[in-house]
Amino acid sequence: MAGGRERVLRRRIGSVQNTKKITRAMELIAATRVVKAQQRARAARPYAEQITSVIENLAAGGAEVDHPLLRQAEKVERVGVIVISSDRGLAGPYNSTVIKAAERQVQNARSEGADYSLIVIGKKASDYFAFRKYAIDSFTMGISDNPTYEDARRIADEVSALFSEGSIDRVELVYTEFISLGRQKVATRRFLPLESTETIAAEAGDDAGLSGAFEFEPSPEAVLESLLPRYVEARLFGALLDSAASEHASRQRAMKAATDNAEELITKLSREMNQARQDAITTEIMEIVGGAEAMGSGNESEEPAPVGAQN
Amino acid sequence: MTFQVELVSPEAITYQGEAEMVIARTVGGGDIAFQPGHVPFIGVLAVWSVDVVRPDGDRDTFAVHRGFVQVAGTKISILSDVSEAAGDIDIERARASKAAAESALSADKDNADAEGALSRADVRLAVAGAEG
Numbered sequence: 001m002a003g004g005r006e007r008v009l010r011r012r013i014g015s016v017q018n019t020k021k022i023t024r025a026m027e028l029i030a031a032t033r034v035v036k037a038q039q040r041a042r043a044a045r046p047y048a049e050q051i052t053s054v055i056e057n058l059a060a061g062g063a064e065v066d067h068p069l070l071r072q073a074e075k076v077e078r079v080g081v082i083v084i085s086s087d088r089g090l091a092g093p094y095n096s097t098v099i100k101a102a103e104r105q106v107q108n109a110r111s112e113g114a115d116y117s118l119i120v121i122g123k124k125a126s127d128y129f130a131f132r133k134y135a136i137d138s139f140t141m142g143i144s145d146n147p148t149y150e151d152a153r154r155i156a157d158e159v160s161a162l163f164s165e166g167s168i169d170r171v172e173l174v175y176t177e178f179i180s181l182g183r184q185k186v187a188t189r190r191f192l193p194l195e196s197t198e199t200i201a202a203e204a205g206d207d208a209g210l211s212g213a214f215e216f217e218p219s220p221e222a223v224l225e226s227l228l229p230r231y232v233e234a235r236l237f238g239a240l241l242d243s244a245a246s247e248h249a250s251r252q253r254a255m256k257a258a259t260d261n262a263e264e265l266i267t268k269l270s271r272e273m274n275q276a277r278q279d280a281i282t283t284e285i286m287e288i289v290g291g292a293e294a295m296g297s298g299n300e301s302e303e304p305a306p307v308g309a310q311n
Numbered sequence: 312m313t314f315q316v317e318l319v320s321p322e323a324i325t326y327q328g329e330a331e332m333v334i335a336r337t338v339g340g341g342d343i344a345f346q347p348g349h350v351p352f353i354g355v356l357a358v359w360s361v362d363v364v365r366p367d368g369d370r371d372t373f374a375v376h377r378g379f380v381q382v383a384g385t386k387i388s389i390l391s392d393v394s395e396a397a398g399d400i401d402i403e404r405a406r407a408s409k410a411a412a413e414s415a416l417s418a419d420k421d422n423a424d425a426e427g428a429l430s431r432a433d434v435r436l437a438v439a440g441a442e443g
Binding site: 040043044046047048050051053054057058148149152153213214215216217218222223226227230233234237 | 317319320321322323324337338339343350351352353354355377379381383388390392
């Protein structure tokens with residue numbers, strides 16, 4: 001049938017149009033969420049900075065303690081890998097890059113002859129590792145696109161406990177760093193053991209070390225001891241917030257590309273459809289003209305077929 | 312003379328303002344009042360309230376469940392992952408959690424969680440100005 005092709009194309013255009021509506025909506029949602037996530041990440045910065053500045057001042061005061069979170073294992077037997085992914089897909093390469101980086105950490109651990117322990121945040125990474133028969137020791141979902149400090153604390157406590165009791169000797173944190181709206185980068189950071197306070201202080205390296213003679217209450221060691229767990233939590237929280245912002249930014253970009261592609265496809269398909277319709281009309285006219293001529297040669301008095309009436 | 316007070320939680324800066332004096336309680340050190348010009352100081356806060364005395368004489372009171380206080384120069388920062396302004400405290404809820412903690416403690420004297428919950432509830436009630 002001549003109209004068949006046209007109908008097929010019309011249906012496809014309709015479905016592409018629907019897809020475009022969905023991707024456009026997702027793009028807009030991601031755009032508002034990324035702004036919110038960025039604001040949250042910014043709002044959380046003062047706390048992390050202040051905690052670091054307290055550590056700097058402690059280091060300047062010469063406080064060093066034998067804290068379990070500072071324990072350097074002589075031989076690393078088990079490496080913990082914390083990986084922060086998202087629960088939902090359609091975020092471009094966001095999940096796959098962070099998962100690959102985490103898998104690399106696991107392989108590094110194996111090549112060093114150590115066992116691994118996966119602490120997974122987000123459904124995507126969990127699906128990936130479960131499918132490949134990796135052992136997942138801890139799995140949290142439902143927090144990655146809007147993490148709260150409570151979530152960070154729970155996971156940090158869990159990991160710190162495993163580390164303190166010696167069942168893991170090193171922890172790597174794999175997440176996506178949010179640099180700008182257009183740029184996010186997978187980052188792998190040593191999570192535990194913590195560097196010594198001097199190293200933390202030196203890394204922060206700005207003016208915050210107001211090297212005055214601080215008074216400590218109850219004692220520098222006691223302050224440090226209750227401070228280090230908070231520092232670990234704040235670091236994980238920061239990573240979660242960065243990852244959330246990155247997830248939304250990646251999704252926004254992926255959905256923008258999808259919308260653009262849909263638009264392009266619609267233009268292409270519309271052209272094809274118009275051509276098909278034109279072809280069909282031409283064929284029909286040819287048939288009618290041909291038919292009329294054939295009839296006209298047989299019976300002159302007959303009215304031509306109601307061609308005009310139809311138009 | 313005033314100085315800058317900041318109450319910083321992990322999610323945001325929850326309070327910022329000028330103050331003449333800040334009263335807090337540190338672990339093992341008892342109550343301590345800071346005034347402008349205090350020597351640089353870092354302390355671990357007890358589960359207790361923090362009072363900020365504003366230049367106009369009014370007080371803002373917060374329940375702080377754990378955290379640190381850092382005094383440096385003309386700035387005092389209170390870092391806490393759980394702090395609540397007096398006006399934000401749900402008295403009914405605090406009462407309920409106090410009752411729950413008390414009953415848990417009477418069943419098991421060494422329940423550290425319940426003990427913590429009880430002291431937090433007490434501070435909340437004290438700060439909100441509703442005893443018992």
